[in-house]
Amino acid sequence: MNKTELLGKLSADPEERLLLARALDKLELCRTRNIPAHTQFLSLTEQAAAERLIAASGHPAHFFWGGFGDAERKLCVFLPDWMSPEDWRLDADCPLSAVRIACPPGCGLTHRDYLGSILGLGITREKVGDLLVGEEGCQAVLLRELEHVLLSQLDQVGRQRVRVSPMAPADLTPPVRQVKQIRDTVATLRLDAVAASGFSISRSKMADLISSKKLMLNGRECDKPDRPVGEGDVLVCRGLGKCVLSTISGPSKKGRIMIVIERYI
Numbered sequence: 001m002n003k004t005e006l007l008g009k010l011s012a013d014p015e016e017r018l019l020l021a022r023a024l025d026k027l028e029l030c031r032t033r034n035i036p037a038h039t040q041f042l043s044l045t046e047q048a049a050a051e052r053l054i055a056a057s058g059h060p061a062h063f064f065w066g067g068f069g070d071a072e073r074k075l076c077v078f079l080p081d082w083m084s085p086e087d088w089r090l091d092a093d094c095p096l097s098a099v100r101i102a103c104p105p106g107c108g109l110t111h112r113d114y115l116g117s118i119l120g121l122g123i124t125r126e127k128v129g130d131l132l133v134g135e136e137g138c139q140a141v142l143l144r145e146l147e148h149v150l151l152s153q154l155d156q157v158g159r160q161r162v163r164v165s166p167m168a169p170a171d172l173t174p175p176v177r178q179v180k181q182i183r184d185t186v187a188t189l190r191l192d193a194v195a196a197s198g199f200s201i202s203r204s205k206m207a208d209l210i211s212s213k214k215l216m217l218n219g220r221e222c223d224k225p226d227r228p229v230g231e232g233d234v235l236v237c238r239g240l241g242k243c244v245l246s247t248i249s250g251p252s253k254k255g256r257i258m259i260v261i262e263r264y265i
Helices: 004-012 013-033 044-056 084-090 111-119 144-153 189-197 203-211
Strands: 062-065 076-079 096-102 128-134 139-143 163-165 181-187 215-217 234-237 241-249 257-264
Touching: 004 013, 004 044, 013 044, 013 203, 062 181, 096 144, 111 128, 111 139, 139 144, 144 163, 144 215, 144 257, 181 189, 189 203, 189 215, 189 234, 189 241, 203 215
Parallel strands: none
Antiparallel strands: 062 076, 096 139, 096 163, 128 139, 181 257, 215 234, 234 241, 241 257
């Protein structure tokens, strides 16, 4: 299968085809020149698309990294046989960087405020990773090539004056995620039933959200309410958040399936 046929088979639309074409170029660069190569930052959906491409290309050495273990937006890094992921992360030429954006405590700036100000500098979203927002500012992960832009040009977020300083990605301190454990029973392990339990809404309303393509299953958009789910599956619903089906047990005395869901709050 040639490149055109491969991209045509794997991509759902022109935008995804362009994404996969760029990823394939990086993969081939690594193979032909035996050097590390990487994509720009990918969303969960884009990471899932890249995984399909990697599987169809024979599973070349690669890993996803966004600066810390639980990062959502990540680079896909293709590695030559002489380099390990740890070598790549510690290399002086590692393309991933981070900055600290400090503001007075209690200034009330949000993720949207920080992202809007960064993009307002002419930086595109795919060059920025996760933004870790706290009481005293924000830690921003980004491509090293843009670090100087934030250091020299970002001095205000919203109406608040800020101070930007460089930081090592190893010093990133992600906030502790709060998780609510939900124990419930379902008649079936269909996506609509499990998601309704995880997000505490009716099954019919969840089925409508799924059919409207507002839910992602393991990073991929899913519009089939009857899709079966299993332990470890990650559900993200637009406007409702994220949850993980952590345990399946049962059946209960009434013949229903007992489940445990962890919902991020």
